[in-house]
Amino acid sequence: DVYKRQDRSNVVPIGQTSSGKRQVIQGQVLLVNQLKISKKLSVFKAAIRDNSGVIYAVWYNQSYLNKLVKKGKELVVSGKVELKFNQKQIKVEDFEFLSGDEKDNLHLRRIVPCYPLTEGLSQRMLRRIIKTNLEEKSFYLIDSLPSEIRKRYSFISLPEALNNIHFPEDFSRQKEARRRLVFEELFLLQSALALKREEHKKESGIPFSTDRELTSSFFHYLPYSLTLSQKKVIREILEDMRSFRPMNRLLQGDVGSGKTVVATLVLLTAIANGCQAALMAPTEILAQQHWLNLRQLLAPLNIKVALLVSDLPPGDKKEIRTGLKKGGIQLVIGTHALIQKEIDFNELGAVVIDEQHRFGVMQRLSLRSKGKSPHVLVMTATPIPRTLALTSYGDLDLSIIDELPPGRKPVITRWTSGSKRRELYRFIREELKAGRQAYFVYPLIEESEELDLKSAQEAADHLQKDIFADFRVCLLHGRMRREEKERIMDSFREKKIHILVSTTVIE
Secondary structure: OOOEEEOOOOHHHHOOOOOEEEEEEEEEEEEEEEEEEOOOOOOEEEEEEEEEEEEEEEEOOOHHHHHHOOOOEEEEEEEEEEEOEEEEEEEEEEEEOOOOOOHHOOOOHHHHHHHEOOOOOHHHHHHHHHHHHHHHHHHHHHOOOOOOHHHHOOOEEEEHHHHHOOOOOHHHHHHHHHHHHHHHHHHHHHHHHHHHHHHHHEEEEOOOOOHHHHHHHHHHHHOOOOHHHHHHHHHHHHHHOOOOOOOEEEEEOOOOOOOHHHHHHHHHHHHOOOOEEEEEEEOHHHHHHHHHHHHHHHHHHOOEEEEEEOOOOOHHHHHHHHHHHHOOOEEEEEEEHHHHHOOOOOEEEEEEEOOOOOOOOOHHHHHHHOOOOEEEEEEOOOOOOHHHHHHHHHHHEHHHHEEOOOOOOOOOOEEEEEEHHHHHHHHHHHHOOOOEEEEEEEOOOOOOOOHHHHOOOOHHHHHHHHHOOOOEEEOOOOOHHHHHHHHHHHHHHHHOOOOEEEEEEEE
């Protein structure tokens, strides 16, 4: 669910209301009064009575209410009850004029939806828009669930489900609606994946020879041995690439498990068979990191590797586009820039997509469509249970690297509360003194890039001035020019920067 619900169905008699509690009351307006306290503050009060007593409803800076709230009107109000000046008051959070038909009450005397909002849109407006659309458009809805499935699982109809997910009669009806809508979402997902699997079975790809000098040389130059898990996954992948059906595989493995080496083999196999290969990463920093690693790994093999990101100079972009189209560039590493319309390959044979969950299905297909049924490997470090992976990525075969290379220390993850921040800073200081480094990541706040950047900037200033003045703290964020990002990352790699403060761009 993307929104919360408040139970405002319980109307409390005014005489039984309790100070300090948020409650709903209902009664008749006895009198109204508007006071101008200052230029910036006005108070509107309405005395409301029911059979058990009187309470004063209070609004701040709502002068328009003078024309709406009149003596004699029936009003339902929700808010926090307080005792002030020997008067029982309710600080109004929401209100509604009593309608003869309970179905017309959207904001009170019922379970009420509370949606995420944007500027210029209130809860009352959004509820009214959604309710109106449900009433006017439900007739045109086409139920995607077959009737036999609806009967088998006793699902309510689609119009009922949508009405009760937004404006439930009670929580049991809301639960019924959610059950039906969740099932429908998964049913459609699995149906689409089943269709994709069937389509994939009919595709014909390019069977590659996997016994080539180039791939043998790569393993010869590797400065370490592969783990048993890597070897098992490589066998699965090479079997795919030898077949007439294009590979479509998900590779899952923890950070440091050796996914990049496996992915490099996929890229090299395509190149060894006279084709081109592409690796797509979600951010420029990750793409550059792959580019640096692969250039080093492939240096002895004399392979033409290019990096394509959105803020490259126009001349460099043109040169790369030409190289890809004519076949001069054998391997390209990049971001979303790879799926732009103007990018054409001479013969794309293999595609690797890192951090699969950061891309949509259509983006994956866009890169795949740049070739004639190329082999595709998508990678993730996110630990996904096998059953969930098969549910979410049912159109992909699954390979898992489930061991770390010898000598690789396991990642230790710890959670700490804000109250232990000083202890955390002491721990970081000791690590810095030992020659290690640290980075702070400031995630998105309500999906706002402005707030995201602001919180990271403030944190970097605070850490440098107040906490780690004797160390070098630097800020990294997505709005920086590519050259500046590269300079900062190079300095961090060279340990010239001790602490890196970053937005989620560092992922």
